[in-house]
Amino acid sequence: MLTYVLNSQDLADVRFAVSPVAEMVLSLRALREPGRFPLQLGWVRAVQPRVAELDWDVLRWLVNDTMGSPDFLTPRPSSPLTQLADELDLLAAVDQETFKKQLIAVNGELPDALTVDKVVSALSDYWQAMMAPYWNRMRTLLSADISYRGHVLTQYGTGAMLNGLGPAISYADGLLKVDRVAALSRQENIDGRGLVLQPTLFGPYAVIPFDPGADPLLGYPPRGQANLWSVVEPPSHQDLAQLIGTPRARILDLLTHPRTTTDLAGELQVTPSAVSQHLQLLRRTGLVEPQRTGKQVLYRPTELAALLTGSEPLTPS
Known part of the structure; x- marks a missing residue:
């Protein structure tokens, strides 16, 4: 003892x-x-x-x-x-x-x-x-x-x-x-x-x-x-899409590095306002977080998002 x-x-x-x-x-x-x-x-x-x-x-x-x-x-x-x-x-x-x-x-x-x-x-x-x-x-x-x-x-x-x-x-x-x-x-x-x-x-x-x-x-x-080990493998992309919706799952896929709303909108070929709505929901549920760089706001996935997607969390810049 x-x-x-x-x-x-x-x-x-x-x-x-x-x-x-x-x-x-x-x-x-x-x-x-x-x-x-x-x-x-x-x-x-x-x-x-x-x-x-x-x-x-x-x-x-x-x-x-x-x-x-x-x-x-x-x-x-x-x-x-x-x-x-x-x-x-x-x-x-x-x-x-x-x-x-x-x-x-x-x-x-x-x-x-x-x-x-x-x-x-x-x-x-x-x-x-x-x-x-x-x-x-x-x-x-x-x-x-x-x-x-x-x-x-x-x-x-x-x-x-x-x-x-x-x-x-x-x-x-x-x-x-x-x-x-x-x-x-x-x-x-x-x-x-x-x-x-x-x-x-x-x-x-x-x-x-x-x-x-x-x-x-x-x-x-x-x-x-x-x-902790009840599910050994991370959920599939289809599972994740069913959980949070296909557009938001796609956004998480694209956040391999911090990106702006406009950048994501161009990639997805939708309006920035549509992406902004998805990002705000992802933020409220703890899956993304914003970081300001000069006049730009970049979004990055959180550790919780990395856990859901089976990816490595981004290192803070």
Whole structure:
């Protein structure tokens, strides 16, 4: 058990964040022991054809028999909008002493041929094969959970929010207790360092730093996982057209990059006012968002639209 001690200021400074790299590294647990992750079996089945293509000479050192991983592989994220490229840059910059020390602590040994560059390369390939096709769906669920926890915090307070994070997590009188995470119990003071709460699909009960004294971080199981993989493939274009209408589905198809109303109207050979009406409905339903560039208003699809269409979300410009 890990017990975090929080004072009143620590409670006020609790933050939420999402880590693509942490989800990637922790997902290795589900491939290693799928029976411990029944809610993620849909993902495990979907990625099985790609497993043999990966560099397991490297990846096998990143999660040990007790599901532990070096802390440098799961850096504490700072935002719900954390980007994979930024976290991979952090991993690439890890110093050799930390790299060696943490991997030996987790595995008991370190192969001479294992380097930071090889780890980053293996993880980059792993992301493209195993995570990228499903990340829109995963991130949408993680983001939705953060929104829900924020609502609970606002309506009922930090204590109620913490007590609702999961059956292995409880809070009372300044003590946040996390069970089922470590063979040896330890207690750590937050002491103004800030506690980051991170929803993760690959807990399954909770996730804490491997090293005592690491920056305070608690991974917890998000809501809604039971239905995450109920539909493995994204909806077809015909399904989407039936849901939102053919003209609006066509507009989403054309938004591979931010575009103006006039641009879309020319492409579709309809009037700008007709396109504007469709865009306003798509905006109200959270499928597109406007961005002003000088005197122009460009429209771009949201993460929800990317999830519906099975496409990659556009990077903010």
